[in-house]
Amino acid sequence: MVADEGGFVDEIVDGSVRLRRVVVGHLDTNCWIVTAPNAREALVVDPGDDPDALLAACEGFQVRAVVLTHAHSDHVLAVPVVAAEWDVPVLAHPADAVVWPTELDFLARHGHWDAGTSEARAVPEPGRPIWDGTSTPVTDGHTVTLGPLTATLLHTPGHTPGGLTVSLPGHLLTGDTLFPGGPGLTGAEWAHSSFDAIMTSVTRLLAFPDATAIHPGHGESTAVAAERDHVEEWRARGW
Numbered sequence: 001m002v003a004d005e006g007g008f009v010d011e012i013v014d015g016s017v018r019l020r021r022v023v024v025g026h027l028d029t030n031c032w033i034v035t036a037p038n039a040r041e042a043l044v045v046d047p048g049d050d051p052d053a054l055l056a057a058c059e060g061f062q063v064r065a066v067v068l069t070h071a072h073s074d075h076v077l078a079v080p081v082v083a084a085e086w087d088v089p090v091l092a093h094p095a096d097a098v099v100w101p102t103e104l105d106f107l108a109r110h111g112h113w114d115a116g117t118s119e120a121r122a123v124p125e126p127g128r129p130i131w132d133g134t135s136t137p138v139t140d141g142h143t144v145t146l147g148p149l150t151a152t153l154l155h156t157p158g159h160t161p162g163g164l165t166v167s168l169p170g171h172l173l174t175g176d177t178l179f180p181g182g183p184g185l186t187g188a189e190w191a192h193s194s195f196d197a198i199m200t201s202v203t204r205l206l207a208f209p210d211a212t213a214i215h216p217g218h219g220e221s222t223a224v225a226a227e228r229d230h231v232e233e234w235r236a237r238g239w
Contacts, residue, residue, distance in 0.1 A: 009057055012213075013037055016149055017168050019215065022057045025049030026122040027074040027115060030217055032173050033058055034166065036149035043067060043144055043151055044082065045166055045173050046217060048074050051081035051128075058086075065144055067153065068092040068135065069175025069217060070160040071099040073113040073122075080129040091142070092135035093155055096162025100133040102191045116185060138164075156205065158198020159184040165205060171213045178202050178214055180222035182234045199235055206231060 012019040020033040029048035035041065042061035046069055047054050063086040068076060071092060083090050106114040112121045124130055140155035152167040159176045166173035176184035183202050186193035205214070210225035 009053075012171075014170060014213075017171055019168075019171065019173075020057060021215075022050075022053055024053060025074050025077060026113075026120040027118055028218055029074045030215065030219075031078075032166070032215065033061065034146065034149070034151060034168065034173075035061060036147050039147035039149070041146040041149075043146055043166070044086075045069065046075040046175065047078035047082050049077040049122075051078040051085075054078055054082050055085060058082075063088050064146060066090045067144075067151075067164065067166060068096070069165065069173065069177070070163045071096045071103065071133075072160065072176070073103045073107075074115075075175070075217065076100070076131050077113075077122075079131045089136040090134065091138045091144070091153065093139065093153075093157075093162030093164050094137040095155075095157065096160050097133070098192055099160050099162070100131070104130075116190075154204070156198075156201035158186060158194050158196075158201050159190075161192050161194075161197075163198075163201065165201075167208075170211065171215060172205055172208065173215050174205060175217040177216075178205055178227070179216045179219060180214075180227070182227075182230070182239070184217075185239075187239065195238060199231070202234070203231060 018035045018037045022031045025048045032045040034043040040062045045067045142153040144151045154165040156163045156165045156177045183198045186195040206228040212224045215221045
């Protein structure tokens with residue numbers, strides 16, 4: 001990984017995959033810029049905030065599409081700015097269409113975006129457009145070609161109904177479905193979530209080869225081999 005003096009940016013180059021991570025917003029969301037080494041075509045996953053930083057991080061790339069692993073506010077706040085600037089589709093699973101209205105309702109009632117268990121508070125930036133929820137629907141197995149690299153979108157519901165994971169050779173971008181130490185948040189207090197569904201998704205992801213890297217929507221990465229033996233422990237604890 002290498003640091004970028006312009007902000008918190010690091011990069012992983014592994015075989016046929018180059019991943020640039022830009023950490024953005026009040027919940028330190030990992031936005032991933034996916035390319036093949038020495039290629040220009042890029043996919044941007046979860047532009048959660050800080051559009052100027054994301055535009056700078058993508059300079060020199062030809063962005064083909066934006067992918068949303070899910071529609072919680074901390075994963076989408078930069079969408080209207082960057083998608084318009086790059087003139088690209090926003091790919092999301094249609095089952096997540098119920099999530100964004102819930103986020104907007106929370107904002108209307110509380111005056112800030114829902115931060116989950118965090119005490120961080122973020123309000124809309126004056127003059128910056130708010131995403132209208134428009135997206136191009138994709139389903140399980142949808143592929144995006146980036147020069148010699150193919151990204152496959154997997155439907156991994158649970159944290160939200162339309163959760164997506166981006167599968168690349170040797171790498172999984174799991175959004176808030178799977179972290180080091182277990183699945184993402186579910187429960188009665190998390191609208192539209194399902195623990196049973198997320199455990200099914202986690203089991204699917206941990207069927208990938210041991211060395212497959214797992215890059216979540218927040219925090220540091222892990223690997224399939226480091227997490228697989230804990231599935232029954234997570235199932236027993238219920239979160």
